[in-house]
Amino acid sequence: MPENFVHTSYPSRVVFGAGSLEQVAAEIELLGVRRALLIATGSAHQAANVVEAALKERFAGRIDGVRQHVPTEVAEAARTKAREVEADGVVAIGGGSAIGLAKAIALTADVQILAVPTTYAGSEMTPVWGETSGGSKTTGTDLRVLPKTVVYDAELTLQLPLNVTAASVANALAHCVEAVWTEKANPITETTAVEAARALADGLLKVLREPTDADARGELLFGACLAGTALASAGTGIHHKLCHLLGGTYNLPHAETHAAVLPQVARAKAPEVPQAKRRLEEALHTDDLATGLFELFEAAKVPTSLQTLGLTREQAKEAAERFPGDVDDILTRAWAGTRPEGAPR
Numbered sequence: 398m399p400e401n402f403v404h405t406s407y408p409s410r411v412v413f414g415a416g417s418l419e420q421v422a423a424e425i426e427l428l429g430v431r432r433a434l435l436i437a438t439g440s441a442h443q444a445a446n447v448v449e450a451a452l453k454e455r456f457a458g459r460i461d462g463v464r465q466h467v468p469t470e471v472a473e474a475a476r477t478k479a480r481e482v483e484a485d486g487v488v489a490i491g492g493g494s495a496i497g498l499a500k501a502i503a504l505t506a507d508v509q510i511l512a513v514p515t516t517y518a519g520s521e522m523t524p525v526w527g528e529t530s531g532g533s534k535t536t537g538t539d540l541r542v543l544p545k546t547v548v549y550d551a552e553l554t555l556q557l558p559l560n561v562t563a564a565s566v567a568n569a570l571a572h573c574v575e576a577v578w579t580e581k582a583n584p585i586t587e588t589t590a591v592e593a594a595r596a597l598a599d600g601l602l603k604v605l606r607e608p609t610d611a612d613a614r615g616e617l618l619f620g621a622c623l624a625g626t627a628l629a630s631a632g633t634g635i636h637h638k639l640c641h642l643l644g645g646t647y648n649l650p651h652a653e654t655h656a657a658v659l660p661q662v663a664r665a666k667a668p669e670v671p672q673a674k675r676r677l678e679e680a681l682h683t684d685d686l687a688t689g690l691f692e693l694f695e696a697a698k699v700p701t702s703l704q705t706l707g708l709t710r711e712q713a714k715e716a717a718e719r720f721p722g723d724v725d726d727i728l729t730r731a732w733a734g735t736r737p738e739g740a741p742r
């Protein structure tokens with residue numbers, strides 16, 4: 398029997414399946430949205446055209462193209478646009494950046510979000526928002542930004558480039574690994590995280606062999622859904638906080654930063670939660686979590702060092718000083734991309 402625990406789950410509706418993009422208009426109607434603002438990442442142009450046509454008189458306007466980490470000026474422009482078109486709903490098609498922009502609108506206006514994720518970042522399942530201003534990223538949790546409906550359609554992800562796919566999977570795996578040791582971690586988040594990790598690792602290996610394998614792409618989206626669910630309830634810890642500091646301050650690519658940092662954080666932290674560590678190792682088919690993650694990212698050709706992402710040694714040292722907690726060793730290793738062999742067990 399599990400030990401006593403407290404768990405909070407979040408209310409959202411998930412519509413999952415290849416071809417489900419065509420259900421977006423009906424889902425918007427079900428939400429009672431009268432005027433939907435469409436936000437689409439660059440690659441989702443065609444999908445946005447389809448949704449725009451299907452929304453008919455409920456289509457209120459469109460924002461094409463988004464930027465990573467939701468810069469304040471981009472958020473402000475989107476809020477202005479939402480006010481101008483009197484939107485009471487936002488349909489966001491894209492990765493964490495498109496969904497993040499929808500969340501920025503929902504934070505200050507009464508709009509309902511329908512998210513159509515096309516990466517594996519998992520933001521669509523969380524009430525977490527983020528905004529970047531003057532080189533520093535602010536994040537917060539607010540139920541108003543949680544998408545009411547999430548439509549997962551693997552067909553939209555078939556052309557996601559392998560490098561973006563792999564980095565995005567690393568981001569989702571970071572949610573899974575961190576979800577087992579945060580203060581709010583519990584048997585429900587742990588089980589969700591373990592199954593998410595299994596789907597993500599298996600799906601990634603299949604997609605590396607056959608990038609347009611629709612079933613494997615569906616497996617990855619399912620993993621992303623579970624990973625986001627685990628993140629939403631377990632919250633964030635040292636890993637996400639460190640990645641947000643690095644991403645916001647040095648403008649590093651979000652998902653790749655997770656890939657470089659995660660094996661080193663797992664090496665340091667996972668031994669504190671031996672049972673969850675073993676479960677994650679079984680899901681990832683490895684006998685050491687940190688090494689298994691590192692080797693999976695290597696196999697997928699995701700950069701495993703912050704140095705490769707353009708961070709200087711001095712910046713890594715500066716980040717370690719700015720971080721509230723001792724991350725010297727983690728950042729030294731993540732900067733150099735040191736193999737995690739010899740991890741404390």
Ligand SMILES: NC(=O)c1ccc[n+]([C@@H]2O[C@H](COP(=O)([O-])OP(=O)(O)OC[C@H]3O[C@@H](n4cnc5c(N)ncnc54)[C@H](O)[C@@H]3O)[C@@H](O)[C@H]2O)c1
Nearest residue numbers: 438440466492493494515516518520523525553554557651
């Ligand atoms: N709030 C949360 O819970 C949460 C969770 C994870 C990530 N995030 C945020 O999300 C952002 C990163 O999201 P991301 O990693 O999804 O990156 P992203 O949304 O910036 O997308 C990465 C790139 O992939 C392209 N792309 C997306 N889908 C595609 C597709 N299907 N086919 C081809 N190209 C496609 C995009 O145009 C972009 O160039 C960060 O700002 C991060 O902080 C938030």
